[in-house]
Amino acid sequence: MLHNKFIDALNDHVQNNFWLYVISLLCICTGIVLGIYSVRYMGGFEKSDLVNYIKSFSSAIGSGNIDYKQIFIQTIKNNIPVLIIVWFLGLTMIGVPIILIIDILKGFTIGFTISFIINGMGIRGVWVSLLGVLPQNIIYIPCIIFISVLAMEFSLNMLKDKGGKSWTSNIWLKITSYSVSFALVMIVMVVGFTMESYLTPQILKVVIAGVGSIFV
Incomplete structure (x- = not known):
């Protein structure tokens, strides 16, 4: 019964704010596209630095030297401030443009990360992106869109x-x-934080063990 009421309330909210959902989704998609194309125009020096960073990260995962607690704390630091900023902007009369910019930046981060991994690893990067980047973002993106709206x-x-x-x-x-x-959305996002901190490194560890060195 409670579940049905929640679904009905969510459906009503989507219908009443349909165009806000569309605009927020378009901003995230725009950010993803910009992130993907930005990798193509990076200089060799910047790419080299990022490749070396991911190499060291993958080596740490492959050797089992993973500080899950530190990853979890860093994940919270990366996401909770964004939620608080969006919450605050909603209390102002001029927050809408800034919220949309935040959506674009969130999409940019996702697009850049996926594009760079695939650019650096080739076909293996597709698997790393699918198994290491997308799972938590399946939770993050709907949450970001919902709180933005x-x-x-x-x-x-x-x-x-x-x-x-x-x-x-x-x-x-x-x-x-x-x-x-907003507090309820934060609770839902904790599931994503947990996946990113504890599940994703384990998945990447299996992928790395299966393909050997993930960089050629």
Whole structure:
């Protein structure tokens, strides 16, 4: 029963904010494309540095010297500030453009990472990207889109009601509900953090063991 209510509420939210979801998704896709093409125009020196970094990372994974706790902490540091910034921007009347820029940057990071891995490893990079990059992003991307739309919706509602009282009369209740929604998304993203920190290194370890050195 509770599950059905949640699905219905989510469907209503998507329908009521359809174009915001489309715009957020387009921004992430745009970022992915920009990230992919940026690798093609990198200089040889920059590529060499990144290749050496990934070589050392893959060697550490292959030898079993993995600090899972440190990876988990770093993953939290990389993602939680973004959620907090988007939450804050939703409380302002000018947050929408910045939220969309954040979506583009998130997409850029994903596109750059996948493109560089494939560019550096060839066909083996496809497997590393599929098994080491995409799984957690299957969780991250919907969460980022959802909180982006949530924040833009909140910001636009404040902007529409500027100077009025119809929406701001119970503003603190709305802020509480808005904040709780963000907290729930953070809980969902913890699943992604756990995958990225504990599951992904194990998958990469199997891939590396199966193909030997992942760089030619």
